[in-house]
Amino acid sequence: MKRLLFLAIFSSGLLLISGCNSKKTVQTSKDAEKLYNDYCIGCHNQNKSPFTNRQWLFGNSKDEIINSIKLGRISFGMPSFEKGLTDNEIEQLAEYILALAQQKQTEKTSSSKRTGIHESEVQNFRVDTIVSGLDVPWGLEFLPDSSLLISERSGTLLLYTSDEELILVANSPEVFEKGQGGLLDLELHPQYEQNGWIYIAYSSPNKSDNTIANTAIMRARLQGHQLVDKQVIFKAAPETDRRHHFGCKLEFDKEGYLYFSVGDRGNRDRNPQSLDNDCGKIHRIYDDGRIPEDNPFVDVKDARASIFSYGHRNPQGVCMHPETGYIWTDEHGPKGGDEINIIKPGKNYGWPLISFGINYNGTTFTNDTAKAGMEQPLHYWTPSIAPCGMTFVKGDRYPNWKNNILTGSLRFEYLQRVVVSDEKVIHEEKLLEGIGRVRNVEMSPDGYIYVAIEKPGKILKLIPL
Ligand code: HEC
Incomplete structure (x- = not known):
């Protein structure tokens, strides 16, 4: 029998080749996935209009989804695929989208799962899992209505509402999602209730x-479930293709200055000791990005005026002491030289000229641990714990931990409690050993400790007993 070949070219460019007695149609979800990747993912990816945690505009029944695809939602920017895809393909895509939405919903669950009692030296507590199914959660910030904003390094911004719903916030900034790069910390303006500014x-x-x-640092407002009024108020220079040491933790002090860290961006010998670039520095700016007149290097030729202190490697904990108002940081050192520092204006913290660590490959780069004109760390960790996130325990819920520092250990997978007296570390304790890479720790306005764990990403709440 003579075989006939039909060749159909649709306006969208879809090519369908089929023999007369074996007409190929899209049957499997693998085909649907391919169609989705070919026609849809450009606009419906993880960052832009995804089907994960979607607030459906036109309904999520199969028929309604078919209508959206077939007829388009032209005024919203959704094209019609009536001419480009067959009815069968559209149906397959609708089923694929439904499966996608279903699957993601069960992945990112927001139910509180309770675990047993943790007994620690001076405080027993229980751990509740508040959110799970995340990838690498980074920033945590509570809004006044006690909902929680969560940034994921991959670029997604999520809102965990007081009704325990996890909602995707649209219009988050475009990120360089490579290595340690991506969406990083979040911070609310101290007068958030008046002005609505969120710092990202x-x-x-x-x-x-x-x-x-x-x-970079952006400020924006939340309108419904999207960011609006986006303003980039800082961008560090110079740019580089290196994928590590971005910093970047944000903190307002009592006077309303915004402090943040930028790591050395992998250029140890060039950046941290030179004031002509932003890397390996703690910066201080006004809430709108302007430079405070009394910043230490405003009058120094060629110096970047936002610099507050320099000689840092990669600080990933920046927080204000609740009583003294000073900014404290913890910083990833090389092998065996992670530090806690109290940040003072214009000071040089020594990286890489002085350090208690050595190169990761075991070679040394300096024999000096001290030099005139350079600050000593308040504390250092050998071996390195890879500290990330930092907060002082505030309020009265954990009375025996009051004013202790909590920081995550990415490397050893626990929460480090650091007891400080008169600006000296006098005791340390490991909490939640083996919990996973601890990326961040924050206090909620109602005085609870929240901890962000990586891969699988989850948010835990420590309930004192
Ligand atoms: C040019 C960009 C673009 C392309 C290509 C595109 N969409 Fe859309 N789509 C949109 C926009 C914009 C909306 C409006 C809703 C929004 O912003 O999330 C939308 C809405 C939808 C909706 C309705 C969602 C709801 O909330 O009710 C469905 C379903 C949908 N698209 C499916 C698809 C499928 C399947 C494809 C591929 C065949 C596709 N889209 C391709 C931009 C696009």
């Missing part, structure tokens, strides 16, 4: 060459 740290790709990037 992220690694921001260059506008014309997205292979290079550096840390």
